[in-house]
Amino acid sequence: MAREMVRQGGRSARIQSEVHRTVQDLLKTMDRGEITVPMIAEKSGVTPSTIYRRWGDLSELLADVAVARMRPVADPEDTGAMGSDIETFILQYAEEMSSKVGRSMLADVLGSMEGDAAGRCCQFTYDHLETLRERALTRGETAFDVSEAIDFVVAPIIYHILFGDRALTPDYCRSLVSRFLEKCAGA
Amino acid sequence: MAREMVRQGGRSARIQSEVHRTVQDLLKTMDRGEITVPMIAEKSGVTPSTIYRRWGDLSELLADVAVARMRPVADPEDTGAMGSDIETFILQYAEEMSSKVGRSMLADVLGSMEGDAAGRCCQFTYDHLETLRERALTRGETAFDVSEAIDFVVAPIIYHILFGDRALTPDYCRSLVSRFLEKCAGA
DNA sequence: GCGGCTAACGCTAAAAAATTGCATTAAGGT
DNA sequence: ACCTTAATGCAATTTTTTAGCGTTAGCCGC
Numbered sequence: 001m002a003r004e005m006v007r008q009g010g011r012s013a014r015i016q017s018e019v020h021r022t023v024q025d026l027l028k029t030m031d032r033g034e035i036t037v038p039m040i041a042e043k044s045g046v047t048p049s050t051i052y053r054r055w056g057d058l059s060e061l062l063a064d065v066a067v068a069r070m071r072p073v074a075d076p077e078d079t080g081a082m083g084s085d086i087e088t089f090i091l092q093y094a095e096e097m098s099s100k101v102g103r104s105m106l107a108d109v110l111g112s113m114e115g116d117a118a119g120r121c122c123q124f125t126y127d128h129l130e131t132l133r134e135r136a137l138t139r140g141e142t143a144f145d146v147s148e149a150i151d152f153v154v155a156p157i158i159y160h161i162l163f164g165d166r167a168l169t170p171d172y173c174r175s176l177v178s179r180f181l182e183k184c185a186g187a
Numbered sequence: 188m189a190r191e192m193v194r195q196g197g198r199s200a201r202i203q204s205e206v207h208r209t210v211q212d213l214l215k216t217m218d219r220g221e222i223t224v225p226m227i228a229e230k231s232g233v234t235p236s237t238i239y240r241r242w243g244d245l246s247e248l249l250a251d252v253a254v255a256r257m258r259p260v261a262d263p264e265d266t267g268a269m270g271s272d273i274e275t276f277i278l279q280y281a282e283e284m285s286s287k288v289g290r291s292m293l294a295d296v297l298g299s300m301e302g303d304a305a306g307r308c309c310q311f312t313y314d315h316l317e318t319l320r321e322r323a324l325t326r327g328e329t330a331f332d333v334s335e336a337i338d339f340v341v342a343p344i345i346y347h348i349l350f351g352d353r354a355l356t357p358d359y360c361r362s363l364v365s366r367f368l369e370k371c372a373g374a
Numbered sequence: 375g376c377g378g379c380t381a382a383c384g385c386t387a388a389a390a391a392a393t394t395g396c397a398t399t400a401a402g403g404t
Numbered sequence: 405a406c407c408t409t410a411a412t413g414c415a416a417t418t419t420t421t422t423a424g425c426g427t428t429a430g431c432c433g434c
């Protein structure tokens with residue numbers, strides 16, 4: 001049996017969700033820097049050694065939780081037209097990511113080296129944008145390029161959140177979107 | 188004397204530079220995740236408690252070192268024209284930041300919460316771009332907006348480095364710059 | 375269903391790292 | 405040169421992390 005199987009049901013799964021829930025609870029109460037593995041272990045009723053063995057260290061656990069929280073539960077809202085679809089999605093995206101928990105999740109995701117947490121989380125955004133693109137295509141609109149949307153709109157938003165060099169007002173986000181849409185129409 | 192003064196000369200400064208040098212040395216040899224405070228303490232001949240008291244924890248120390256390393260030593264090269272100035276600067280910037288040490292420094296800077304390491308490091312980029320802008324103005328060229336350069340060129344580069352969703356080839360960086368320059372000319 | 379296999383867990387002990395109190399050193403100002 | 409006190413070193417304590425080992429419980433073939 002060269003089959004590498006991660007157990008996914010029963011106790012193992014229950015422990016994972018228990019630990020995840022505990023981390024999320026703690027993140028509501030306290031700052032990320034004050035959370036420790038033993039603390040999570042006690043509140044979740046799991047021994048510390050289990051946590052260390054499964055996740056390696058605190059950053060990997062936090063990254064895992066963050067990715068799980070970022071995993072979208074639904075497709076972006078359908079507003080009837082591509083432009084408003086993108087704007088609506090981006091405004092919500094910017095608000096979520098610039099909030100306290102959003103910034104915390106971003107930091108956690110970027111702080112881990114194993115498991116490609118950043119890549120997986122980034123993929124969620126690509127998927128959403130791809131959904132919007134296909135939706136536009138079925139409507140018969142001239143669709144946009146997802147990579148360009150990342151470069152023009154998403155990247156600046158993330159940059160300003162991470163470096164804190166500029167306030168992320170809805171107006172600013174809307175201006176990013178309009179610039180992008182004009183670019184699309186022009187090219 | 189309500190004067191709050193951080194001592195800047197003598198032993199204190201020597202210890203800081205000693206610790207900084209040790210961290211940089213260690214970063215050449217090993218991965219960031221394997222470096223510990225006691226390890227730095229031993230190699231630099233400073234007691235661990237001093238490091239903890241001065242920097243708080245490892246992430247803050249790493250962020251401090253990273254910011255110091257990112258502090259520019261010279262103005263960006265003068266190539267004689269705005270377009271090539273920007274392209275030259277951006278190509279070098281992208282290469283530095285996407286290298287192994289560059290990505291490590293980025294992660295360290297973004298991983299600290301105190302001291303606004305991210306903001307200070309970001310400011311270096313603004314300063315360089317501002318230098319290029321003023322240089323263009325004195326040449327009589329129609330200069331560019333620094334914030335827009337961040338949004339159009341720098342932000343996508345940083346995004347792709349952090350999330351690893353795209354290779355940062357020189358061609359791609361050049362395309363970012365040309366798009367930006369066309370936008371400037373068009374507007 | 376009913377074992378067999380083994381991944382995953384709990385417990386415990388040991389190692390490593392982080393914190394804290396106290397004495398000492400050495401900047402910086404008067 | 406003296407005084408004040410920020411900053412360091414040392415050592416004891418606490419906390420966190422690692423590692424060994426027996427036990428539990430998923431998953432698989434029968």
